[in-house]
Amino acid sequence: MERRYASHPNEVKQFDTERLRKEFHIPTLFTANKLELVLTHEDRMIIGGAHPVNEAVRLETDLKELGVSFFLERRELGIINIGGAGSVTVDGTVYELDNKECLFVGMGSKEVIFNSKDAAKPAKFYLNSAPAHKEFPTAKATLEDSESAELGSITNSNERRIYRFIHENGIQSSQLVMGLTILKPGNMWNTMPAHVHPRRMEAYVYFDLPEDAVVVHMMGEPTETRHIVMRNDEAVISPSWSVHSGVGTSNYAFIWSMAGDNKIYSDMDPVDMKELK
Template sequence: MERRFASHPNEVKQFDTERLRKEFHIPVIFAPDELKLVLTHEDRMIVGGANPVKEEVALTTDLKELGVTYFLERRELGIINVGGKGSVVVDGTEYEVDFKECLYVGQGSKDVVFKSADASKPAKFYLNSAPAHQSYPTTKTTLADSESGAMGGLENSNERTIHRFIHTNGVQSAQLVMGMTQLKPGSMWNTMPAHTHPRRMEAYFYFDLPDDSVVFHLMGEPDETRHIVMHNEQAVISPSWSIHSGVGTHNYTFIWSMAGDNKRYDDMDPVSMKELQ
């Protein structure tokens, strides 16, 4: 498991492109028959992926890094499949998780194994894990089950649908909040006008993006913005003090996840367009 440290905004102002990407960009989420994990000290979130192809992939890591005897002893886990049909086995119970379906796994679950239904079209399980103080039931949810809402408009190139999976009014968790935003054809902007939420960090995972397209992910303090170029199936860490927005050369889908002091989706500090620099 790779470790990333938290950064102060005054320090980030001095970063060049290489350093910015090293600290916040996660270029590889999926590798065949491997578990890829990045632990950030921003609210101790873990971002990663499991890509079972010819073999099953178990949720495990260097437990000394987490100070526990098994992965979810003091953690919870959110899973969204962005690949072919697959399943997740949690303590002997198997849950089918299809494309763009979500599974929440509660604190105290000891054995978690990822499987693909077809090796020629393997599942790709995107993972977010946050520390947990309470155990909630393992629960599956789908796009149809999610709390969804349309936002934006084509005139501003940001017509999109937001699906909330793990949140206060949906699948219950200790602190993890997780969902998905799908941009419609002709729309490229997300989360603009921008905002921050100093009480919670956030991570974005971009997918459904053609190989010859990119997303320019915007971050930084409102008056000191930076950008990171994102390709398909890559993730980025957003500190609580940073805006998190982006614009693509094509429409796309992204998964957002948060951890911190509360689970209120609407807990954000708006940033006006005039403040951005």
């Protein structure tokens, strides 16, 4: 498991492109028959991916890094499948997960195993794990089960539908909040006007992006913005003090996940467009 440290905004102002990507960009989430994990010290979130092709993949890592006897002893886990059909087995119970379906796994679960239904169309399980102080039951949600809403407009190139899976009015968790957003064809902007939420960090993974397309992800303080060029199936860490927005050369989808002081999805501090620099 790779480790990333928290960064102060005054320090980030000095980063060049290489350093910015090294600290916040996660280029590899899905390696055949392996588990990829990145631990960020931003609210101790773990960001990763399980990509079982013709072998099962288990949720396991060097436990010394977490100070526990098994992965979810003091953590909870959110999973969204962005690949082909697959399954997640939690302590012997099998949960089938199709594309864009979510599974929350509560603290205390000891064995988590990922499988694909068809090796020719393998699953891609995107993972977010946050520290937990209370056990909540494992639960599955489809797009139809989620709390969804239409946002934006074609006039502003940001017409999209948002799906909330793990949040205060949906699947219950200790602190993890998770869902996804799908931009409609002809739309490129996400999360603009921008906002920050100083009470929790956030992570994005961009997917369903054509091979020759990119998303220019904006981050940084509102008056000191920087950008990271993102490609399909790549993730980015957003500290609590940073904006997190982007514009693509095509429409796309992205998963957002948060951890911090509360589970209120709407807890954010808007940034006036006139403040951005």
